[in-house]
Amino acid sequence: MENSSGRITPMTALEQSAAVDRGRTVAVVGTGTMGQGIAQVALVAGHPVRLYDAVPGRAAEAVEAIGARLSRLEQKGRMTAAERAAARARLHPVAELDGLSDAALVVEAVVERLDVKRELFTALEEIVAEDCLLATNTSSLSVTAVAAALRRPGRAVGLHFFNPAPLLPLVEVVSGFATDPAAARAATATAAAWGKTPVHSADLPGFIVNRIARPFYAEGFAIHGDRGADPATIDAVLRECGGFRMGPFELTDLIGQDVNEAVTHSVWESFFRNVKFTPSLAQRRLVEAGLLGRKSGRGWYDYAPDAVRPEPHTADPAPAPEYVVTAGGLGPAAELLPMIAEAGITVREGDGEGGPGLVLPGGGQLVLVDGRTAAEFRDVVHFDLAFDYRAAGRIALAPAPHTEERTLREAIGLFQALGKKVSVIGDVPGMIVARTVAMLIDLAADAAAQGVATEADIDTAMRLGVNYPVGPFEWDGRLPHDYAHDLLEALHARVPGGRYAPGLALFQRSSAREADDEGAERAGRSGRSGTEGAES
Structure with missing residues (x-):
């Protein structure tokens, strides 16, 4: 020019x-x-x-x-x-x-x-x-x-x-x-x-990946801090059930605890200490102790030549139940029903009452995690969200302290009959995969709404930058329109303080999808009505 x-x-x-x-x-x-x-x-x-x-x-x-x-x-x-x-x-x-x-x-x-x-x-x-x-x-x-x-x-x-x-x-x-x-x-x-x-x-702080990825680390650390599960089990569940390449403990050991903690701290400060980005005190202690991960020989795990890598908690074998009864559908876990039938376990139709889950022969329920705790119910075991229930090699179960032993054994035996390893964890709301994914979706929706990047670029960045199985928007599209929002709302009620309060962008996204579903349903009813009138 x-x-x-x-x-x-x-x-x-x-x-x-x-x-x-x-x-x-x-x-x-x-x-x-x-x-x-x-x-x-x-x-x-x-x-x-x-x-x-x-x-x-x-x-x-x-x-x-x-x-x-x-x-x-x-x-x-x-x-x-x-x-x-x-x-x-x-x-x-x-x-x-x-x-x-x-x-x-x-x-x-x-x-x-x-x-x-x-x-x-x-x-x-x-x-x-x-x-x-x-x-x-x-x-x-x-x-x-x-x-x-x-x-x-x-x-x-x-x-x-x-x-x-x-x-x-x-x-x-x-x-x-x-x-x-x-x-x-x-x-x-x-x-x-x-x-x-x-x-x-x-x-904007963290750009795409370092902004949206914060919950992947933070939720694992928080679950461990609440005595929900040990690092090896949390890592295994996120890998084998969530489809992630590595869990947060092994990944931060690879990155370096000092590097990962510094980025988390920088993003937190840049957002004026927004509670959604609060760093982990446990990780800070590792850094202060010089336990930086692989490069220092020890972090969450010990990398000494003679160190034995801890194994994830895996339940002992249990007999499979002879049958299960459906109760209100399984939502994003619907693929389990044909899998159960293929394993030779009878699936009986229930009355449609209750949340997404199954009634076991002993009368207890196996319910998909929804942000509530099992302790809020009489005899319930929660099971975690999976990226792909057929491909998953491990499933996490969370019973309440008062859950009947028979109910837990039947739940373990059911998933073992499907070829899964089972990790029994503490009764933490949102469990492991579900709360991590919901938080990733929430931060992704917020980033897109603030103009950080397009939804397509966000999904691409999270797949290629940190090897997620799919981007957060693609994962959200695989779930019922209000699943992530409602799970976080339930978490917020049980862990108040704002960290889990679903953002405005996620609320608007969930509401828009619900409105689209309702509009499609009305259009379908109208179309059926018109066709019937023409034929009569």
Whole structure:
């Protein structure tokens, strides 16, 4: 684009919104694990790459480390010897920031401190060309704040990769308050050209993944704190029943308790200490004790060479009941009915009274978790929500202290007859999978309503960024329209304080779906009535 003087304006390249040309240099500042990973991604995509680190010699060490990883890719047949040699020839360390002057894109991956990132961006602005994109890989700081000191903050954008960057496909492209839309589009196109899946996020605390994922960790810690179950059992239930790749205890041990707790604390502070994001005191104690997970040798679990990994609680074998009686349907657990029949257990039709559950031969009930406790009923065992009841390898059951032993044994035997391991947990409201999923849905609905990202991008981010079996909106669509809302409302009544109070966005979403169902039902009645009249 030409201005009135006929000169080409600096934003021309950005306004084209194309990916950064492969022939142009990409610079990475900060050569830790994430910086090296981002550099490798850009290098394999075909760019010349320059590395800079404030610690002398660190950039040269990173070049050698990346070169070794390229050699391993060659050994695995994922690149040819010629491709490896060409990539290695494009990779260079620089000793001074001035060595990045020809970069078309600079990605910083330095320490998560606002003052450090601001100072770096200010220095870079004096060095690079006017059309150079400045990207921050921050996971928890405001992109707006990082760019605030720039003369032209419109060129600054968030490019949040996930660790390990060469393997995980997701990149959150974050627009700060002043980010030029063309800059965000160029960053998105570049991430896509590098083989990544970009999603766009507004510059609100935690962006998409680190905002919405908080309950996955927090609910596991809270259930453990309430003596509902031990870490190994909670992890196993979320994996084998909920369909998650890892449970919260093993995952935070992998991430590092200090890293995970710092992100949680940052999001909590950024939301003015909103109770929905309150950090875990138990996790804080681990960090204070230096028990940081795998990297320190111990966290929630012990990683010493001779340590024995604790096993999840698994119930002893119990005889299967001869029959069950339906009571009010099973809602999202309806798939259990044909499974029970296939296992040779008679399914009798009941009178339709009661909640989603089954009456067992001894007279007790097996009821799908709904946010209430089993102690509120005479003889009940709650069972947890599953992502896929057929595929689930484990089911959690929660009896009340006064639940009849026969009822619990019949419930255990029923699920064992379906080929499931059974974990009996404490009578905590919402159990494990159900309350975790409901909280994820609630925070996702709130994020979408606040314009953080579209529902589609939120689902994509949670699947690809943290390996959830499906995104929260897709999971919500698999449930009755009011299941998550009503479960949280019941939890809020039993654990007051606001953490479980369903948000306005979830209420509106549930209400809209209910209205749609009612409208469809009325339309169906009207259509049937008209057809009958025509035939008569």
